[in-house]
Structures are given as C-alpha cells and as structure tokens.
Amino acid sequence: MAAISYKNASCIYEGADKLAVDSLDLDIQDGEFVVLVGPSGSGKSTALRMLAGLEEIDGGAIEIGGKNMVGVPSKDRDIAMVFQNYALYPNKTVGENMGFALKMRGVGLEERNRKVQEAAKLLDLTEYLDRKPGKLSGGQRQRVAMGRAIVREPQVFCMDEPLSNLDAKLRVQTRTQIAALQRRLGTTTVYVTHDQVEAMTMGDRVAILKDGRLQQFASPTELYDHPVNAxxxxxxxxxxxxxxxxxxxxxxxxxxxxxxxxxxxxxxxxxxxxxxxxxxxxxxxxxxxxxxxxxxxxxxxxxxxxxxxxxxxxxxxxxxxxxxxxxxxxxxxxxxxxxxxxxxxxxxxxxxxxxxxxxxxxxxxxxxxx
Structure with a gap:
C-alpha cells in the first residue's frame, strides 16, 4: 500500500496541439479509493495510464510511496491493472488465469494455489476455479480479472472503466462488491469511469477532469453541495x-x-x-x-x-x-x-x-x- 502524488504531471500525445493531461496536482492517501471522472476526452484514462507507466510523463512527476516514477518501467511500479475487457486467457481455467502473473514471477505452486484460493474466497469464485472463462457470465469474468490483480498483492490497484461491458443491473451489483472489497483489502485504488453515479457511490474522494485539467477534488457530498464551478x-x-x-x-x-x-x-x-x-x-x-x-x-x-x-x-x-x-x-x-x-x-x-x-x-x- 502507498500514497500517490501527481505533481504538475502533464502528458501530450504526438501530433496533438494540446495536452491530454495538463499540470495535474493530486494527492491520494494510502488506502484511499479515488475515482477519476469526466466526459470523453477529459484526460482521466491518460492520467491513470501515466500512473501505471503505460504513458510517458512529459512534465512534472508522479510519486508512489514517495518514490518518483518518472522513467520507471510499468513492471517495476508494483501496480495491478483491471481493464474494461477482462483480458483473460480463454484456454486457461479461472484458477490458472488468476495465478498466471505469479507463475511468471516464479512463485511456487503451493504458494500460488494458496493465494488463488484466498482471492477466490473473497470474490465468491471458489466453485468456478476449474472452469474456463467462456463458461462464466460477464460479472464473473470481471471478478476473475479482479482476482488476478488481488493475488499479486500490489501497492496500487488501477481500474480503467472495469464495469463498462456489464448490463445496468450487474453494474450496480459489481460496483458494490468492488467498493466493499477495496475497503476490506485497504489497497490504494485509482478508478476511472465516465459515469458520475458510479463515481459518487464508490469513491472516498472524486477528481473531476475536463479538457485535461482538474476541476475539483473532494468527497462526493462536497462535490454535490459545493461545486466549485458551473x-x-x-x-x-x-x-x-x-x-x-x-x-x-x-x-x-x-x-x-x-x-x-x-x-x-x-x-x-x-x-x-x-x-x-x-x-x-x-x-x-x-x-x-x-x-x-x-x-x-x-x-x-x-x-x-x-x-x-x-x-x-x-x-x-x-x-x-x-x-x-x-x-x-x-x-x-x-x-x-x-x-x-x-x-x-x-x-x-x-x-x-x-x-x-x-x-x-x-x-x-x-x-x-x-
């Protein structure tokens, strides 16, 4: 677990005439669940990808646990990503999908199985460990993707619109599960969504972006009661x-x-x-x-x-x-x-x-x- 700081962090895509993320200042506390929200093109996903090391930081800095991440490869940042499209291996079982990253890191079979079993219990996936992803519902596949992140025991979870592919009822159910799970684990989490209802119901604090610039960073009730601008x-x-x-x-x-x-x-x-x-x-x-x-x-x-x-x-x-x-x-x-x-x-x-x-x-x- 670790605190995160964006310090005047900026990013511009090649050929673009304006910054995708413009001088972002954001201090995220250790163990906090923070949601980045905004309309399409606001820079929220770019800000998350900068944190994960998937986009270059062209100005300023991002710190995790007090360490500057500029120039640090993604694999060395101790971050686990959960994406919109699950990205599961169709030919592997649920258990194999969840433990694959540990296998690549050389973790032994016994330790790997123990961590997978613990994560599966947290996510109510124990009975599905021997199934292939094709036999699961969308919500179950997303929980498998969550389990794959959990077993790594990272400093930070980065979640990029993980519920976008789910139907409305399942989105409500799954967002409740994710929020409750994060509070049990206490892992610092940065979550991106375009859905302001999702942001308000899940985040300890919410950062609203527009055109690459931070508009307001506050608790859901503060945003609702005292918006800083129109x-x-x-x-x-x-x-x-x-x-x-x-x-x-x-x-x-x-x-x-x-x-x-x-x-x-x-x-x-x-x-x-x-x-x-x-x-x-x-x-x-x-x-x-x-x-x-x-x-x-x-x-x-x-x-x-x-x-x-x-x-x-x-x-x-x-x-x-x-x-x-x-x-x-x-x-x-x-x-x-x-x-x-x-x-x-x-x-x-x-x-x-x-x-x-x-x-x-x-x-x-x-x-x-x-």
Missing part, C-alpha cells in the same frame, strides 16, 4: 442541476417575470463581484411543484417521467428569452415524490427550497459566494 455543478447529479443565466434584481434574481429570492450572503457576494447577471443553479430535488397562482418559477410542463416511487417533470419557460448557459432557450427539470404531479401542457409553479440556490459567474463559471 461545469462541476452540471456534471454531478442525475438529473443534472438546472443552470441558466438570469439578471440580478433587488433581493434576488429575475427569472422571466418572477423574482427568485436569494440569501443575504449571496446578495453580498453578487454585489462585491459587481455583476448585473449571474448563472443560477437549482437542483431538481430542491424544487417543489405548486399551482400557477403560487409564488415561484412559472413553467409549462413538456414531459412527465413516471418512475414508480417518484416522478420527473420536464418543463419550459413561457419567456423564451431565459437562456441556458450554452445560450439556448432554457428548460428546467423538477423531481417530485408524487405520481403524476402535473399534466403535459399544464402551467405550474416551481418553488425553490430555502438556501438551495447555487450561483456562478456567467463568464468564468466560478462559484459565487460560499
């Missing part, structure tokens, strides 16, 4: 936070013809920044659905999604001048614990709960206020 705010949460640019008014901001009141400290922060418009963020679950006559945001219902235990209401503003942060006409999503909270085409009011508004700079996207 990108993080819109990326974390499902459905995403509602974000639109609105003018500042006395006591709050104006959304169409309706005033949304803000907290005193938020009004102070807006005044200090000298802004006459801001990006307002409202999470769907912080909105309450009322009648058209109530105070709040006046919207027209476009779609209602019934999920059994809750409903999602998708609506648009009668005032088409209200803009989303990408400049298009704004829409809004609200979550309701009630079934059929409104009908399509109906006009309703969405009231925000006290203290639930997030504010961001309309140009830089940076958070305004606490």
């Amino acid at each position: 990108f993080v705010a819109g990326f974390i949460g499902s459905p995403a936070m509602n974000l639109f640019t609105v003018p500042v008014a006395s006591g709050g901001v104006r959304v169409g013809e309706r005033l949304v009141a803000l907290e005193r400290d938020q009004l102070t922060a807006i005044a200090a920044a000298g802004l006459d418009e801001v990006t307002l963020g409202l999470r769907p679950e912080q909105l309450e659905i009322g009648s058209a006559e109530d105070d709040g945001l006046l919207v027209q219902v476009d779609l209602v999604e019934e999920l059994g235990n809750e409903s999602y209401l998708y609506a648009s503003f009668p005032d088409r001048e209200i803009r989303a942060i990408d400049g298009t006409s704004a829409t809004i999503v609200a979550r309701s614990p009630q079934r059929a909270p409104a009908r399509i085409g109906e006009t309703v009011t969405l009231r925000k709960r006290e203290g639930s508004a997030h504010l961001f700079h309309p140009e830089t996207g940076d958070r305004i206020g606490a």
Whole structure:
C-alpha cells in the first residue's frame, strides 16, 4: 500500500496541439479509493495510464510511496491493472488465469494455489476455479480479472472503466462488491469511469477532469453541495442541476417575470463581484411543484417521467428569452415524490427550497459566494 502524488504531471500525445493531461496536482492517501471522472476526452484514462507507466510523463512527476516514477518501467511500479475487457486467457481455467502473473514471477505452486484460493474466497469464485472463462457470465469474468490483480498483492490497484461491458443491473451489483472489497483489502485504488453515479457511490474522494485539467477534488457530498464551478455543478447529479443565466434584481434574481429570492450572503457576494447577471443553479430535488397562482418559477410542463416511487417533470419557460448557459432557450427539470404531479401542457409553479440556490459567474463559471 502507498500514497500517490501527481505533481504538475502533464502528458501530450504526438501530433496533438494540446495536452491530454495538463499540470495535474493530486494527492491520494494510502488506502484511499479515488475515482477519476469526466466526459470523453477529459484526460482521466491518460492520467491513470501515466500512473501505471503505460504513458510517458512529459512534465512534472508522479510519486508512489514517495518514490518518483518518472522513467520507471510499468513492471517495476508494483501496480495491478483491471481493464474494461477482462483480458483473460480463454484456454486457461479461472484458477490458472488468476495465478498466471505469479507463475511468471516464479512463485511456487503451493504458494500460488494458496493465494488463488484466498482471492477466490473473497470474490465468491471458489466453485468456478476449474472452469474456463467462456463458461462464466460477464460479472464473473470481471471478478476473475479482479482476482488476478488481488493475488499479486500490489501497492496500487488501477481500474480503467472495469464495469463498462456489464448490463445496468450487474453494474450496480459489481460496483458494490468492488467498493466493499477495496475497503476490506485497504489497497490504494485509482478508478476511472465516465459515469458520475458510479463515481459518487464508490469513491472516498472524486477528481473531476475536463479538457485535461482538474476541476475539483473532494468527497462526493462536497462535490454535490459545493461545486466549485458551473461545469462541476452540471456534471454531478442525475438529473443534472438546472443552470441558466438570469439578471440580478433587488433581493434576488429575475427569472422571466418572477423574482427568485436569494440569501443575504449571496446578495453580498453578487454585489462585491459587481455583476448585473449571474448563472443560477437549482437542483431538481430542491424544487417543489405548486399551482400557477403560487409564488415561484412559472413553467409549462413538456414531459412527465413516471418512475414508480417518484416522478420527473420536464418543463419550459413561457419567456423564451431565459437562456441556458450554452445560450439556448432554457428548460428546467423538477423531481417530485408524487405520481403524476402535473399534466403535459399544464402551467405550474416551481418553488425553490430555502438556501438551495447555487450561483456562478456567467463568464468564468466560478462559484459565487460560499
């Protein structure tokens, strides 16, 4: 086990005009489960491959256990990789697949079998040790790939989207197993995914990347409650936070013809920044659905999604001048614990709960206020 430090680590691919990973600073504690998440092309997989020694570090450094890994071959970093495609030998049994790396390192048969049996017990694979991978389900094959990594007893686990090939139900089950297993083993783990729900449910801390640059590194609750910018705010949460640019008014901001009141400290922060418009963020679950006559945001219902235990209401503003942060006409999503909270085409009011508004700079996207 070992702590990991990215120190202004950068990587650029040959022929590219910008860095794939740009001056990444990240300190990962010994035994911590850290998730790298971001959209396609954000640099998350490149950052993991730099750690594993599969990509060159073109600037800065990466340390494992206080030792600089620049120039150190992948095989000498004491890291075990788990990939998306399992990479199992089809002609070998589960037990042989799990113990193959140990065999290549010259570990004796008795010791090899002991470690394989221990890992198989942890992963509920004992009864499958004599089977070939072709006789296993996708989830079982991924557990075999995990077992192959575990028997090596590495300092660090590197996992590159290991659940991408599984169906939705199996993904939920397997991510729970991986998170629980990591906590039992206590091995420092860096896990890459594009799925923000996966990131939020698995990681002790989550690093969000965009265009090769780190946006925020914090616990899941900190990311959700206090996103540092509009990108993080819109990326974390499902459905995403509602974000639109609105003018500042006395006591709050104006959304169409309706005033949304803000907290005193938020009004102070807006005044200090000298802004006459801001990006307002409202999470769907912080909105309450009322009648058209109530105070709040006046919207027209476009779609209602019934999920059994809750409903999602998708609506648009009668005032088409209200803009989303990408400049298009704004829409809004609200979550309701009630079934059929409104009908399509109906006009309703969405009231925000006290203290639930997030504010961001309309140009830089940076958070305004606490």
